[in-house]
Amino acid sequence: MQLMHKATVGLLLISASSLMAQSSGSITGTVVDIGGDPVANAVILATNAESKAVYKATTAAKGQFTLTQLPAGKYVLSSFTPGFNPFVRPNVEVEAGRELHLDLHFLDVQLNTLGDGREFFTAIDSGHKAPSGPTPRTADGKPDLTGVWYQRRVVDAGKPEPKPWAAKLIKERAENFGKDMPQTYCMPLGLIGNTLQMWKLVQTPALLVIMIEGELPRQVFLDGRGHPKDLNPSWLGHSIGHWEGDTLVVDTVGFNDRSWLDIQGRPHTERMHQIERYRRTDLGHMEIEITIDDPGAYERPWTTRSVADLAANEELMEYVCTENERDRAHMVGK
Numbered sequence: 001m002q003l004m005h006k007a008t009v010g011l012l013l014i015s016a017s018s019l020m021a022q023s024s025g026s027i028t029g030t031v032v033d034i035g036g037d038p039v040a041n042a043v044i045l046a047t048n049a050e051s052k053a054v055y056k057a058t059t060a061a062k063g064q065f066t067l068t069q070l071p072a073g074k075y076v077l078s079s080f081t082p083g084f085n086p087f088v089r090p091n092v093e094v095e096a097g098r099e100l101h102l103d104l105h106f107l108d109v110q111l112n113t114l115g116d117g118r119e120f121f122t123a124i125d126s127g128h129k130a131p132s133g134p135t136p137r138t139a140d141g142k143p144d145l146t147g148v149w150y151q152r153r154v155v156d157a158g159k160p161e162p163k164p165w166a167a168k169l170i171k172e173r174a175e176n177f178g179k180d181m182p183q184t185y186c187m188p189l190g191l192i193g194n195t196l197q198m199w200k201l202v203q204t205p206a207l208l209v210i211m212i213e214g215e216l217p218r219q220v221f222l223d224g225r226g227h228p229k230d231l232n233p234s235w236l237g238h239s240i241g242h243w244e245g246d247t248l249v250v251d252t253v254g255f256n257d258r259s260w261l262d263i264q265g266r267p268h269t270e271r272m273h274q275i276e277r278y279r280r281t282d283l284g285h286m287e288i289e290i291t292i293d294d295p296g297a298y299e300r301p302w303t304t305r306s307v308a309d310l311a312a313n314e315e316l317m318e319y320v321c322t323e324n325e326r327d328r329a330h331m332v333g334k
Helices: 002-023 118-125 164-175
Strands: 024-032 043-048 054-058 064-071 073-079 087-094 099-105 147-149 153-156 199-203 207-212 218-221 238-244 247-253 273-282 285-293 302-309
Touching (some): 024 073, 024 087, 043 064, 073 099
Parallel strands (some): 024 099
Antiparallel strands (some): 024 064, 247 273, 273 285, 285 302
């Protein structure tokens, strides 16, 4: 009886595997860079358009990848590999019982130019050795966020759901290779788009000053004041902060609509309300959470999460975007 039971279970497992193979498909291919060389260790994500289930594969040394057991349907292929522009390919059709072969071409950030190419951006997205020790505190017992910090590393980009007009604009900006990105004209980046430069915090009981290389300095008022009633829309808005335990919560309103939220070209409106949460977990590490609530551009609020390492022996450099600027003439788009 036990032997018959085992045999029955075995047959059921074989049948289930066979049915799964017949109702699912796969995607295989190779990833190469702008020069045609293979890209290793790139994470390829396949998101089912209907179920939102995500399937993952990592490229091998020669750039090969395989995504298996994908239920038949449409998928969005994506990859956010350090050193490369974000890769997104929608409407990838997977058929049951068939293997789809796709060769993917990743575009190196800055076309992999010397000094600010792939290695530079890979270093930004990599962790840094940071000093160890307890979280420093001010005289009143609050965590002291003061210090120079390496570039933020995004660990969760969130799931923004743009309204139709915003989705159309994001698509147009991607197809135009970000030609009109504000920084092309030496304009400020959005508050969540500033992940490329080092930044510095200076904290006092009444004020937090945030400085980023090449960007406008920012004030966060900690003295209990509210937002002005007649705000004039600006690039950085008006920021006030308060403490919730060991987390500094920053509330910002009063933005203009000229900045991009990120390099993907996500727009926003003047209705945007931004909540940031800063938590210094120990001497050398910071966690940052940013929630965007913009009913004019997105269906519902969404949150990004990032981390930063203390740059204990570094200082901000002077950087003027318009000085010796030679890039704009080459930003031709389509």
